[in-house]
Amino acid sequence: MNKIGVIFDLDGVIVDTAKYHFLAWKKLADDLGFEFTEEHNELLKGVSRVRSLEILLDIGKVTVSEERKQEFLVSKNEDYLSYITKMEADEILPGASELLDALDEAGIKYVLGSASKNAPLILKQIGLYDRFAGIVDGNSVSKAKPDPEVFLIGANKLGLEPSQCVVFEDAIAGIEAAKNANMVAVGIGDEKTLSEADYNFNNLTEVPGNFFTELTTLN
Numbered sequence: 001m002n003k004i005g006v007i008f009d010l011d012g013v014i015v016d017t018a019k020y021h022f023l024a025w026k027k028l029a030d031d032l033g034f035e036f037t038e039e040h041n042e043l044l045k046g047v048s049r050v051r052s053l054e055i056l057l058d059i060g061k062v063t064v065s066e067e068r069k070q071e072f073l074v075s076k077n078e079d080y081l082s083y084i085t086k087m088e089a090d091e092i093l094p095g096a097s098e099l100l101d102a103l104d105e106a107g108i109k110y111v112l113g114s115a116s117k118n119a120p121l122i123l124k125q126i127g128l129y130d131r132f133a134g135i136v137d138g139n140s141v142s143k144a145k146p147d148p149e150v151f152l153i154g155a156n157k158l159g160l161e162p163s164q165c166v167v168f169e170d171a172i173a174g175i176e177a178a179k180n181a182n183m184v185a186v187g188i189g190d191e192k193t194l195s196e197a198d199y200n201f202n203n204l205t206e207v208p209g210n211f212f213t214e215l216t217t218l219n
């Protein structure tokens, strides 16, 4: 693995947007008259918007027409947008900017690999949009994580083989997608939850300075 590239998930790795997704989904659940807890919200991490709605409606045991579902998706996203359009650089998670700086210095390219259709907007809000060599988001894929599609397109943008790519992810579905793509998976968050990852760190500040040079000398 003498040449590597990095693929970053966005939500939960670079920014903590789960709290805004939670508020927006909770408003919909409140309107529909059932309880939606932070624990329920865990089930939506890394999951596409459409799939998230299905899970939420299952939790509330609510059945609605396709037309109503479309309306819910639009109103949820409007609520979510009201939060993320206020985001600024101070919401970048600890260690993320430093890690991008270290990769720039080492000449290692990185792209984004996110399930979110709002990823470009969020990156612009926090001032990181221009730093990525490419952006793969929820608009670019037809199959959601754990399908490897998002990361395989990312490898293509990096001009590298999947086995040369290192994925940073906070969601189980994302770690599975990375493994399905035959990439190195780095779990960010709870080690027990992300036990399928090849490496685990609680957050990006814990990634050792020599992490990438060690990886390039493997094999």
Ligand code: BG6
Binding pocket: 010, 011, 021, 044, 045, 046, 047, 048, 049, 052, 077, 114, 115, 116, 117, 118, 119, 138, 171
């Ligand atoms: C993922 C989040 O990054 O993006 C999920 O972890 C979210 O919680 C998904 O549902 C889709 O996001 P969006 O912004 O397209 O609704």
Ligand code: MG
Binding pocket: 009, 010, 011, 012, 013, 045, 046, 169, 170, 171, 174
């Ligand atoms: Mg995530």
